[in-house]
Amino acid sequence: MADRIYRAAPADALRVEPLGELTAIFDRRSMQTHLVVSPMPEILDAMGADACNAASLAARLAAAFDLDATEDAQPILAERLRELAAMGLVERA
Amino acid sequence: MRHSTRIAVGPVQFRIGSDWAEPIAALEHLYAGYPQDDTRPSDATVRLFAARPWRRWLRPSVHIGGDFVVPDALPLPLSMGLLAAEMGMNLQVALGWRRHMLLHASAVAKDGRALIMSGESGSGKSTLAALLGEKEGGGDWRLMGDEFTLIDPAGGNAFAFPRAVSLKNEAIAEVAARVDPSRLGPLLAATPKGDIRHLIPRADAIAAMHEPARPALLLFPRFGGEASVEPMGEGEAFVRLTEASTNYVALGEAGFAALTRLVRETPAFAISYPDSAAGIALVEQLWAEAAK
Amino acid sequence: MSAVRSFVDLLAGRRDPAALGPRDWDGVIGVARSEAMLATLAHRLADACLPPAVAALFADQRAAAKVAQAQALWEAEMARRALAPAGIEFVLLKGAAYAAADMSCAAGRQIGDLDILVLAPDIRRAENLLLKAGWEWVKSDPYDDAYYRQHMHELPPMIHKARDRMIDVHHTILPRTHRITPDALALVGDAVTSGAGFAVLNPADMACHCAAHMLADGDLQGGLRNLWDFHTMTRDFAAADPGYWGELDGRAALHGLQSAVHRAARLSRDLYGVALPSAWDRQDPSDVWFRRRLFARDDWGRVTDPLLEQAFYIRSHWLRMPPAMLARHLWTKWRKR
Numbered sequence: 001m002a003d004r005i006y007r008a009a010p011a012d013a014l015r016v017e018p019l020g021e022l023t024a025i026f027d028r029r030s031m032q033t034h035l036v037v038s039p040m041p042e043i044l045d046a047m048g049a050d051a052c053n054a055a056s057l058a059a060r061l062a063a064a065f066d067l068d069a070t071e072d073a074q075p076i077l078a079e080r081l082r083e084l085a086a087m088g089l090v091e092r093a
Numbered sequence: 094m095r096h097s098t099r100i101a102v103g104p105v106q107f108r109i110g111s112d113w114a115e116p117i118a119a120l121e122h123l124y125a126g127y128p129q130d131d132t133r134p135s136d137a138t139v140r141l142f143a144a145r146p147w148r149r150w151l152r153p154s155v156h157i158g159g160d161f162v163v164p165d166a167l168p169l170p171l172s173m174g175l176l177a178a179e180m181g182m183n184l185q186v187a188l189g190w191r192r193h194m195l196l197h198a199s200a201v202a203k204d205g206r207a208l209i210m211s212g213e214s215g216s217g218k219s220t221l222a223a224l225l226g227e228k229e230g231g232g233d234w235r236l237m238g239d240e241f242t243l244i245d246p247a248g249g250n251a252f253a254f255p256r257a258v259s260l261k262n263e264a265i266a267e268v269a270a271r272v273d274p275s276r277l278g279p280l281l282a283a284t285p286k287g288d289i290r291h292l293i294p295r296a297d298a299i300a301a302m303h304e305p306a307r308p309a310l311l312l313f314p315r316f317g318g319e320a321s322v323e324p325m326g327e328g329e330a331f332v333r334l335t336e337a338s339t340n341y342v343a344l345g346e347a348g349f350a351a352l353t354r355l356v357r358e359t360p361a362f363a364i365s366y367p368d369s370a371a372g373i374a375l376v377e378q379l380w381a382e383a384a385k
Numbered sequence: 386m387s388a389v390r391s392f393v394d395l396l397a398g399r400r401d402p403a404a405l406g407p408r409d410w411d412g413v414i415g416v417a418r419s420e421a422m423l424a425t426l427a428h429r430l431a432d433a434c435l436p437p438a439v440a441a442l443f444a445d446q447r448a449a450a451k452v453a454q455a456q457a458l459w460e461a462e463m464a465r466r467a468l469a470p471a472g473i474e475f476v477l478l479k480g481a482a483y484a485a486a487d488m489s490c491a492a493g494r495q496i497g498d499l500d501i502l503v504l505a506p507d508i509r510r511a512e513n514l515l516l517k518a519g520w521e522w523v524k525s526d527p528y529d530d531a532y533y534r535q536h537m538h539e540l541p542p543m544i545h546k547a548r549d550r551m552i553d554v555h556h557t558i559l560p561r562t563h564r565i566t567p568d569a570l571a572l573v574g575d576a577v578t579s580g581a582g583f584a585v586l587n588p589a590d591m592a593c594h595c596a597a598h599m600l601a602d603g604d605l606q607g608g609l610r611n612l613w614d615f616h617t618m619t620r621d622f623a624a625a626d627p628g629y630w631g632e633l634d635g636r637a638a639l640h641g642l643q644s645a646v647h648r649a650a651r652l653s654r655d656l657y658g659v660a661l662p663s664a665w666d667r668q669d670p671s672d673v674w675f676r677r678r679l680f681a682r683d684d685w686g687r688v689t690d691p692l693l694e695q696a697f698y699i700r701s702h703w704l705r706m707p708p709a710m711l712a713r714h715l716w717t718k719w720r721k722r
Contacts, residue, residue: 015346015349017349017353019326019327019328019331019353019356019357020326020327020328020329021326021328022326022327022328022329022331022332024328024331024349024353026346026349028346031342031345031346033335033341033349035328035331035332
C-alpha cells in the first residue's frame with residue numbers, strides 16, 4: 001500500500017491532557033474527546049505542522065527518542081496514522 | 094393540564110402536570126419541605142398523561158412526557174404514578190440540563206467536602222448515600238443526592254440534587270428501620286424496577302441544597318463479594334465518569350476541563366463490599382484518609 | 386394570551402419580555418423546547434432584560450448550542466474528507482448549511498442529521514465511500530429500505546459507528562414520486578461557497594428548499610422553526626440584494642415551487658411580521674389552516690389538535706405519492722403498528 005501523507009490538526013485545535021497511562025485529547029473542532037495511549041501523542045508531537053508519511057515519521061521518532069530507525073516500524077506507524085485519520089486528528093495531505 | 098405542581102430540586106425548577114390528581118398529591122407530600130419560589134419560571138416540564146381520554150379512568154396508565162421524551166417508554170399503572178413522575182424528572186435533567194456536568198452518582202458532604210459515588214444501579218451507591226445521610230452519632234454527613242451529582246464546570250465544585258431518595262428492594266427495610274415513618278412515601282410494590290419506597294431527605298440536607306462542596310473522594314462501589322479497595326488511576330476514572338455523565342459530550346470543552354480537573358484533584362477507588370455495614374466502614378476509612 | 390403566541394411574538398419582537406410573568410415564562414419555555422427553538426429564543430433575547438432564572442437558562446442554551454453546532458459542522462468536515470479525495474462534491478443543506486454560512490437563523494439553531502446533496506450519478510459512489518469511512522446503515526426493515534430507494538429523494542439514513550451521528554445523502558430535494566420535481570442539476574450547479582468553505586445553495590435556492598421542506602414535503606412538524614429560517618434568510622438576503630425577491634420568484638418557478646415559496650412568505654409575514662413586496666403581499670384563505678397548525682400547541686407544549694396534525698401528515702404524503710402508492714404505503718405502516 002502506498003505510504004500516504006498526512007497532516008496533523010493545528011496545535012491550537014487540540015487540548016492534550018495526560019491522565020496517567022492514558023492521554024485525553026480534546027479536539028476543539030469536533031468537540032470530541034479521544035483517549036489514546038502511547039505512541040499516539042508522540043506521533044502528533046513529531047508531526048508538528050508538517051506533512052508526514054510513515055517513513056518520515058519513523059525517522060523523526062527515531063531521532064527524537066534516540067532509537068534506530070527500523071523498517072518494521074513503518075507499517076505500524078502507517079496503521080496508527082490511519083487510526084488517527086479515522087478520529088479526525090490527522091488528515092490526508 | 095388538569096393537575097400540576099412545581100418543585101425545585103437543587104438548581105432545577107420543575108413544573109409537573111398530570112391528567113390525574115393522585116401523582117400530584119403524592120409529589121406534594123414528598124416535596125412539602127422543599128423551598129417554593131412562585132416568582133421563578135420553570136426550567137423543565139414533566140407531563141404525566143393518558144394516551145387516550147378514556148384511559149384516564151379505564152385501566153389508567155401513565156405515559157411520561159415533557160420537554161424530552163423516550164419514544165418507546167412503556168406506560169406505568171396509575172398506582173406507580175410517583176415512579177412515573179420521578180422517571181420524568183430524571184429524564185428532563187439527564188437530557189436537558191446544561192449548567193453543570195451531570196454525573197450519574199450519589200453524593201454526601203461533610204465540612205464542605207464531597208464524597209461522590211458512581212456506579213450502575215445495583216452497586217448500592219444510593220443506599221450507601223442514604224445510610225450515610227441518616228447516620229447517627231457518626232458525624233454530620235449531608236445527603237447531596239442519590240441519583241445525580243452536579244459539577245460546576247467553572248469552579249469544579251459539586252452541587253446537590255437532593256430529590257426524594259428512591260429506595261429499592263432490601264434497602265427499604267434497612268433504611269426504614271432508622272427513620273421516622275413520616276419521612277417515607279408509599280410502598281410501590283413490584284414496579285419494573287422492583288419494590289420502591291421514597292425517603293424524604295433530612296430537613297437540614299434540603300435547607301443546604303444550594304451549598305457547594307469541594308470533591309474530596311471518588312468511589313466506584315460494587316455490591317457483593319469480599320470487602321476490597323482498589324486505587325483507580327486518573328485515566329480509568331475519567332473513562333468511567335464520561336460513561337456516567339449524561340451531558341459530558343454536550344458541554345464541549347467545559348466538560349472536558351471539568352472532568353480532567355476532577356480526576357486529577359480527587360483520589361479515586363473502586364470498592365467492593367459484602368453488606369451495607371462493611372460498605373459504610375470502608376467508606377469512612379477511605380474518607381478519613383482522604384480528608385486528612 | 387397563549388404561550389405559543391407569546392413565543393412567536395417574542396421572536397417577532399412584538400412583545401416586551403419584561404411584561405411576562407413567571408407562569409407566562411413557564412409556557413413560553415415549554416413551547417420553545419417543544420419546537421426545538423429554546424436556544425434560538427435565547428439568542429433573540431440575548432440583550433433583553435430577563436428574570437435571572439430565565440437569563441441563566443438562556444445562557445446555558447446559547448453555550449450548548451455553540452457546542453452542538455461545532456459538532457454538526459464537524460460531520461460536514463468528515464463527509465468532505467470521505468468524499469473529496471474521490472472528487473465527489475456535495476452541497477450542504479438545512480441547518481449545517483446555515484451554520485456554515487453563518488446566517489442569522491443559525492444562532493442557536495438545533496441541527497439534527499447532516500443533510501448533503503450530491504448529483505444523482507455520484508450517489509452510489511458516495512454511498513460506498515461513506516461506508517468505507519465508518520458510516521453504516523441504520524437498521525431498517527426491508528420494506529422501508531426498498532421504499533427509500535425506489536421513491537425517496539435520499540439514500541436510507543446512515544449513521545457513523547464511532548460518532549453516532551446520522552447523515553442523509555440527497556440527490557434532489559423532494560421525493561421522486563412528488564408531483565413537483567425541482568431541478569437538482571441547477572441546485573448543485575449554481576451552489577455558492579460559504580465562509581466555512583462548504584458549498585451551500587445560492588440564496589434563492591436556499592429559500593426554495595426551505596419552503597419545499599416545510600410545505601411541499603413536510604407535515605409542518607417543526608414548522609415554526611422552518612418558518613423562522615425562511616423569515617430571517619429572506620429578510621437578510623433581501624437587505625443585501627434589492628433584487629432578491631424577484632430572483633426568488635424566478636428560481637421558485639424553475640423548480641416548480643412557486644406556490645410553496647409564496648405561502649412560506651405569506652406565513653412568515655403573518656407570524657413574524659416581515660413586510661413583503663407588493664407582488665407577494667396577497668391573502669390566501671387556505672393559509673388559515675397552516676397558521677392554525679403552526680399555533681396548535683398548548684401551554685404545556687402539547688400539540689392541541691391531533692386531527693389537524695394527522696390531516697397534515699396525510700396531506701404531506703398525498704403530495705409525495707400518487708394515490709395508489711399512498712394507500713399501499715399507509716397500509717404497510719398501519720399493519721406494522
